[in-house]
Amino acid sequence: MNAYAGVRQSRIPYFAMVYGLLILTSLILLSPLLFSLSLALQGPTISPSLLPPDLSKLDWGIFLSVFQDEPLIARWILNSFVVATGVTLGVIFTSSLFAYALAYFNFPGKTLLLFVALGSLMIPFEATLIANYLLIAEWKWMNTYQGLILPFVASGFGIFLMRQYFLTLPRELYDAAMVDGCNRFRYLWLVLVPLSRPAIATLAVYTFLNTWNQFYWPLLITNTNEWRTTQVGITIFRSFEGGAVFNTQMAATLIVMLPTLLLLILGQRQLVSGLTSGALKG
Amino acid sequence: MQDDLHISASLPAAPSSSASTNTVHLRALRRWWVRPRTRDLFIALLYCSPALLVFGLFTYLPFFRAVFLSLNVTNQAGQAVAFNGLAYYLRILNLDGSGRTEYLNSIGTSFGFMLMVVPPVTVISLGLALLSTVKVRGIQIFRTIFTGSIAISLASAGVIWSLLYNPATKATAWLVDLLQIPTPSLLGYGPAAIPAVAAMTVWSGIGFNFILALAGIQAIPHDLYETASIDGAGRWARFRHITLPLLSPTLLFLVIIGSIGSLQAFTQFHLLMPDAPNTVFVYLTYRAFWYDNRYGLAAAMSIVLFAILVALTILQYRTLDRRVHYH
Known part of the structure; x- marks a missing residue:
């Protein structure tokens, strides 16, 4: 009993140190966010302080009034939702079909198809950007959802991820279904896709997050304010407000961060398995 | 059937x-x-066609079109008007005798930026990952905080950090005083601006690097540590001889991805220092393409970037792979 108490006592400084370190590093990492929250709550001042000078007069209403100050924020959020959802559904659809053919069919040129899919990962976005911009401009797809969505609805990463997952599912199931007269298309959508929910969830969270956070492409192919996405919107907002109204600017930035923060907290497991599938298995 | x-x-x-x-x-x-193989080929091509169409239209064709544009002088609409050979490439690499070093300089700036981002973000994230392997109550909350920056876009981070560096908020005034910088903002002074952008990029990259480092550490079999402890290995010895070697594939991946990502950095330069004369190669490409409408030159710059990224990836893979210990 005595010895046990002794162990416990000696561990208290250790725990204090660990918690101290954890809290300190957390505060440092969170400080830019706390700073932006502090600016948002201070009201329309041109010389804000780091911490709100009067904690009893915090302007929480800013998170609602910012929608009146900048009526387009709602439209930007809608645009981002449509684009991120469209890209996510498209990537899941094209990747499942492609990966299904790679994993289950036996045909000449299979390796070549895999190379075409993975080769797309070798070409950086910047190297295709200018020609893609010209293409979208020629097709008169500036300021349209198709211009924001379609270039991204195929993903070498998604194909690879789905293929690896399909290969872990028992082949006997496929053969049995074929003997029972199920056709291949029905097998994919009625058996394989429901069985692959973990991989699809991973791909969905990963794709949605990346698309929501896109900046360069929407900046180029939207040029009217109502077609901006959230990421471009908050920076345009910054420039035409002249950078002087810190509170609305910070409130808008924090609002457009919410969907991805929520996704991170709810879909953390899927996200981590998506990220690590590139690092550990790749 | x-x-x-x-x-x-x-x-x-x-x-x-x-x-x-x-x-x-x-x-x-x-x-x-x-014959099953031919029939399977047609059905497979049918199944692959949506993705192949997108890859063809928006990845492979644009890439070859960029190569084509880079060999031509273009008009304001981006159409090739005169064959130009390798002139743009020679200009970028300062081999045409014109003495214009701005392109080579900005490639240098890009590599400098990479060195300011990748080592710190890898070391900090590894430290945080080691710290968050302790078994204490509530560790999951801290892990979520450390992961948090994954969810914060570069654009949001850029807007917030532009205010951190804005003299009106006085948030970084102490740093300006400490370093005795002649301008009111870190971003206004050449030698301080790139490190300031790098600091923002490190902050932004910690979440991704942390979560991968943590997953890598957790994948190390636990009995290795127990055996080593029984043999009398201390904390440092266990880190040096178990964690670090077994984590090296993850670290290699993080270094390669981080290097590629930092050489491609655009958003933070667009938001924090759009008018700076000394900027990174990707941002210089954007200016040539977007403000000057020099599509041919910009296309050549983007192909040079592609070559740099491929060469860097192969080089890093070759040199670091020998030191990497795979399970």
């Missing part, structure tokens, strides 16, 4: 003599079609 039935049913049952050659063709066609 059902496809077979469909095909045989559609064949003519009793052909007249005049149509017999036709029937032979159909039979040959049928024999060819029922």
Whole structure:
């Protein structure tokens, strides 16, 4: 009993140190966010302080009034939702079909198809950007959802991820279904896709997050304010407000961060398995 | 299997003599079609066609079009008007005798930026990952905080950090005083601006690097540590001889991805220092393309970037891979 108490006592400084370190590093990492929250709550001042000078007069209403100050924020959020959802559904659809053919069919040129899919990962976005911009401009797809969505609805990463997952599912199931007269298309959508929910969830969270956070492409192919996405919107907002109204600017930035923060907290497991599938298995 | 039935049913049952050659063709066609490998090829191509169409239209064709544009002088609409050979490439690499070093300088700036981002973000994230392997109550909350920056876009981070560096908020005034910088903002002074952008990029990259480092550490078999402890290995020895070697594939991946990502950095430069004369290569490409409408030159710059990224990836893989310990 005595010895046990002794162990416990000696561990208290250790725990204090660990918690101290954890809290300190957390505060440092969170400080830019706390700073932006502090600016948002201070009201329309041109010389804000780091911490709100009067904690009893915090302007929480800013998170609602910012929608009146900048009526387009709602439209930007809608645009981002449509684009991120469209890209996510498209990537899941094209990747499942492609990966299904790679994993289950036996045909000449299979390796070549895999190379075409993975080769797309070798070409950086910047190297295709200018020609893609010209293409979208020629097709008169500036300021349209198709211009924001379609270039991204195929993903070498998604194909690879789905293929690896399909290969872990028992082949006997496929053969049995074929003997029972199920056709291949029905097998994919009625058996394989429901069985692959973990991989699809991973791909969905990963794709949605990346698309929501896109900046360069929407900046180029939207040029009217109502077609901006959230990421471009908050920076345009910054420039035409002249950078002087810190509170609305910070409130808008924090609002457009919410969907991805929520996704991170709810879909953390899927996200981590998506990220690590590139690092550990790749 | 059902496809077979469909095909045989559609064949003519009793052909007249005049149509017999036709029937032979159909039979040959049928024999060819029922060979499972050919039929699978067509069905596979059908299944792959949506993705192939997108890859073709928006990745491969634009890439070859960029190569084509880079060899031509273009007009304001981005159409090639005169063949230019390798002139743009020679200009970028300062091999044409014009003495214009701005492109090479900005490649140097890009590499400098990379060195300011990748080592700190890897070391900090590894430290945080080691810290968050402790078994204490509530560790999951801290892990979520450390992961948090994954969810914060570069654009949001850029807007927030532009205010951190804005003299009106006085948030970084102490740093300006400490470093005795002649301008009111870190971003206004050449030698301080790139490190300031790098600091923002490190902050932004910690979440991704942390979560991968943590996953890598957690994948290390636990009994290795127990055996080492029994043999008398201390905390440092266990880190040095177990964690670090077994984590090296993850660290290699993080260094390669981080290097590629930091050489491609655009958003933070667009938001924090859009008018700075000394900027990174990707941002210089954007200016050539977007403000000057020099599509041919900008295309050549983007192909140079592609070559740099491929070469860097191969080089890093070759040199670091030898030191990497795979399970």
